[in-house]
Amino acid sequence: MDKKFISRGVSRTSIGNFGLWISPWALMLVVGLYAVMLCLFKGLNQTNMDNRFAFGLWIYLDLTVIALGAGAFFTGFLLYILKRKELKAVINSAVVIGFICYSGAVGVLMVDVGQPLRAWFTFWHPNVHSMLTEVTFCITCYLMVLAIEYVPVILKNRKIKHVSSMLVFEHELHKLIVVFAAVGTFLSFFHQGSLGGLYGVLIGRPFAFRPALGIWPTTFFLFIISAAAVGPSFILLTTALVSKITGKKLVKPEVYQLLGKISGSILIVYVLLKAIDTLIWINSTSPSLGFSAASFYKFSGFGTWIMFAEIVLCGLVPALMLLNQNIRQQFRWLITAALLACTGIVINRFVMTIQTLALPTLPFDAYMSYVPSWQEVATFLAVLAYGMLVYSFSFRYLTLFPQERELQSL
Amino acid sequence: MESNEKKPRYGMVIDLDRCNGCGNCTLACAVENNVPPAHENANERTGITWMRVQKVDNNRPYPENRSVYFPLTCQQCDHHTPCESVCPQKAVEYDTETGIVAQIPVRCLGCRYCMTACPYHARYFNWWDPEWPKGMETALNPDVSTRMRGVVEKCNFCHGRLQAARAKAAVEGRRAIADAEYIPACAESCPTKAIYFGNLADAGSEVSRLAKEKNSFRLLEQLGTEPKVYFRSEQSWVHEQMNAKLKTAEKEKIHG
Numbered sequence: 001m002d003k004k005f006i007s008r009g010v011s012r013t014s015i016g017n018f019g020l021w022i023s024p025w026a027l028m029l030v031v032g033l034y035a036v037m038l039c040l041f042k043g044l045n046q047t048n049m050d051n052r053f054a055f056g057l058w059i060y061l062d063l064t065v066i067a068l069g070a071g072a073f074f075t076g077f078l079l080y081i082l083k084r085k086e087l088k089a090v091i092n093s094a095v096v097i098g099f100i101c102y103s104g105a106v107g108v109l110m111v112d113v114g115q116p117l118r119a120w121f122t123f124w125h126p127n128v129h130s131m132l133t134e135v136t137f138c139i140t141c142y143l144m145v146l147a148i149e150y151v152p153v154i155l156k157n158r159k160i161k162h163v164s165s166m167l168v169f170e171h172e173l174h175k176l177i178v179v180f181a182a183v184g185t186f187l188s189f190f191h192q193g194s195l196g197g198l199y200g201v202l203i204g205r206p207f208a209f210r211p212a213l214g215i216w217p218t219t220f221f222l223f224i225i226s227a228a229a230v231g232p233s234f235i236l237l238t239t240a241l242v243s244k245i246t247g248k249k250l251v252k253p254e255v256y257q258l259l260g261k262i263s264g265s266i267l268i269v270y271v272l273l274k275a276i277d278t279l280i281w282i283n284s285t286s287p288s289l290g291f292s293a294a295s296f297y298k299f300s301g302f303g304t305w306i307m308f309a310e311i312v313l314c315g316l317v318p319a320l321m322l323l324n325q326n327i328r329q330q331f332r333w334l335i336t337a338a339l340l341a342c343t344g345i346v347i348n349r350f351v352m353t354i355q356t357l358a359l360p361t362l363p364f365d366a367y368m369s370y371v372p373s374w375q376e377v378a379t380f381l382a383v384l385a386y387g388m389l390v391y392s393f394s395f396r397y398l399t400l401f402p403q404e405r406e407l408q409s410l
Numbered sequence: 411m412e413s414n415e416k417k418p419r420y421g422m423v424i425d426l427d428r429c430n431g432c433g434n435c436t437l438a439c440a441v442e443n444n445v446p447p448a449h450e451n452a453n454e455r456t457g458i459t460w461m462r463v464q465k466v467d468n469n470r471p472y473p474e475n476r477s478v479y480f481p482l483t484c485q486q487c488d489h490h491t492p493c494e495s496v497c498p499q500k501a502v503e504y505d506t507e508t509g510i511v512a513q514i515p516v517r518c519l520g521c522r523y524c525m526t527a528c529p530y531h532a533r534y535f536n537w538w539d540p541e542w543p544k545g546m547e548t549a550l551n552p553d554v555s556t557r558m559r560g561v562v563e564k565c566n567f568c569h570g571r572l573q574a575a576r577a578k579a580a581v582e583g584r585r586a587i588a589d590a591e592y593i594p595a596c597a598e599s600c601p602t603k604a605i606y607f608g609n610l611a612d613a614g615s616e617v618s619r620l621a622k623e624k625n626s627f628r629l630l631e632q633l634g635t636e637p638k639v640y641f642r643s644e645q646s647w648v649h650e651q652m653n654a655k656l657k658t659a660e661k662e663k664i665h666g
Contacts, residue, residue, distance in 0.1 A: 043537060043538060043539065043559045043560060044520075044535070044537055044560065045449070045451065045456070045537040045538050049522075050453075050455035050456045050537075051455055051456060051525060051531065051533070051534050051535055052455050052531055053455075054522035054525035054526050054533075054535065055522060055523075055526050112521075113519050113520045113521045113560075114518075114519070114520020114521075114522070114535065114536070114559065114560025114561055114562075115518065115519055115520045115558075115560040115561060118499075118517075118518075118519045118520075119519065121499040121501075121517060121519055122498045122499045122519065124499075125499045125500045125501075125517060126498065126499065126500075127495075127497055127498055127499060127500045129495045130495065130496050130497055130498045130523075131496065132496065132497075132498035132521065132523050133498040133499075136498055198523070201495070201496065202492065202496075202526065202527050203490060203492055203529075203633055203634070203635065204492040204527050204528055204529030204530075204630075204633060204635070205526070205527070205529065206633070288632075289632055289633055290630070290632035290633075290653060356526075357526060361529040361530075361531075361630065362529065362530065362531070362629060362630065363629075363651055363652050363653055364464060364466045364480070364651075365531075
């Protein structure tokens with residue numbers, strides 16, 4: 001029925017099977033949108049956030065998906081600026097994933113703020129000293145860049161291509177893609193950093209506060225490097241997952257290995273810098289603010305194991321694994337390493353957002369806990385469902401993996 | 411203070427040894443600033459109390475057991491004000507003329523970044539629409555605007571009262587206001603007179619004198635944000651427990 005829209009030379013499941021695949025996601029999206037409506041119309045009392053846990057699940061997941069979505073900008077940077085042509089095999093998929101992650105994050109932020117209709121105030125009365133201003137500006141601009149990068153992928157659809165003006169537009173747009181890749185990289189560097197700075201500047205939260213290098217706290221730089229490190233790993237994982245679900249070879253094994261190698265090379269730098277930063281924090285920053293670093297880890301649930309898991313188990317270990325050619329060549333170990341690397345960043349963002357707020361600051365404060373409400377969980381699941389739907393349609397009707405046709409005919 | 415030579419820096423000194431934890435300050439503050447009655451589902455972590463009273467215990471068994479009450483409000487940080495610098499749209503204002511840190515609710519996006527930045531948890535989000543029981547609206551203070559759902563609010567040292575005092579002075583042809591003309595509701599209503607309020611920049615003022623006393627300290631002073639709310643107590647355990655940075659010599663005197 002929809003065969004005319006499916007790219008030449010590749011096979012896709014029947015429309016019926018496709019319908020079965022997307023139905024649960026569509027249902028999840030509908031339930032999530034109901035939760036969103038509750039939050040928008042009844043207010044944020046629908047969440048379990050409070051005056052002490054003013055940021056919750058949403059901010060944590062926003063920071064996480066934006067870090068994982070960094071694969072889009074970093075792959076674009078490597079392909080178009082550093083001319084790593086091998087990455088052409090995954091760039092379209094990376095752009096779609098980036099677009100999903102960023103649009104999803106912005107969507108959730110619009111529910112997370114108390115007065116979403118005032119979002120434009122940040123552009124009208126910007127406080128240039130606020131990291132959140134930088135985040136808002138960069139994410140808004142970068143989402144536009146991602147949308148522009150997404151357009152040529154859509155216009156290359158087999159049917160849309162028949163409209164000659166569309167083809168010309170796509171061709172012209174593609175000539176500019178280097179410019180967009182460069183702009184995207186610039187914007188991404190800033191907002192990935194600013195998301196780190198968001199917590200690093202909090203002098204009132206000695207657990208998160210870090211000294212400044214220039215005008216930015218060290219977390220600014222650590223967030224950029226960590227996002228660049230796990231971005232390719234996440235592209236690797238998603239490509240492998242799509243390949244597994246569809247039962248198709250999508251990219252050549254060398255591409256997986258290259259993504260792993262890039263990820264490992266940056267991750268080892270990140271782990272080194274993170275270790276230095278942590279040592280400085282333990283020995284200087286934290287004590288100078290009147291808190292011994294050990295005092296932050298005396299609460300059940302947040303022992304030093306979390307630091308070990310983040311930096312060693314899900315940092316140093318995957319970095320060394322990804323740098324080893326023998327391990328990279330064994331697909332199972334490559335996937336394990338990429339998964340560990342992504343987990344490390346998921347823990348890092350958790351530590352920065354949730355642990356920071358759980359820990360007491362005043363001498364008579366108690367340790368705080370927070371469990372998200374179903375509305376918070378459903379809202380985030382809606383983003384997951386939205387991502388699944390956008391990606392499923394894109395995979396079915398657009399060319400996300402140019403090598404697929406060649407690999408299928410082998 | 412009639413002289414205009416130095417800009418005022420309004421601040422407080424709260425005598426913990428005098429506070430009996432009655433909570434009158436909380437009540438007076440809510441009435442003065444049109445803080446609505448708590449929603450039926452609100453709890454101590456979602457309700458709005460610009461001024462709250464926190465009991466602090468020395469955790470010793472009877473008869474050594476001692477406790478004090480900390481009336482806690484915005485500590486009015488004077489240096490690198492944590493909430494002011496993080497707000498993305500300038501909805502937090504640090505008034506250089508008075509040192510008062512105030513919230514502009516009509517500009518607030520409700521992102522709550524300021525709340526995560528404040529180490530004193532002095533900021534409150536409107537999780538519900540403000541509602542007053544029928545008839546109670548007529549008792550609202552006309553000098554203070556009410557806030558809507560989805561924005562952050564906090565203590566501003568009863569800014570409405572400062573404005574009123576200034577307006578009165580202007581009508582009478584005076585450029586500055588006298589100390590006695592401006593006092594926040596909490597300080598005014600305290601039955602044990604535990605809250606002293608005034609100009610910290612005026613060396614001759616009572617708050618300035620009390621703030622410099624050896625028994626006075628500030629919460630989380632080591633963060634370097636220069637809060638303008640001081641606490642004082644003659645009980646050494648309070649100082650020890652608050653980890654206040656007292657000079658060793660002064661500490662010895664207290665212990666002695």
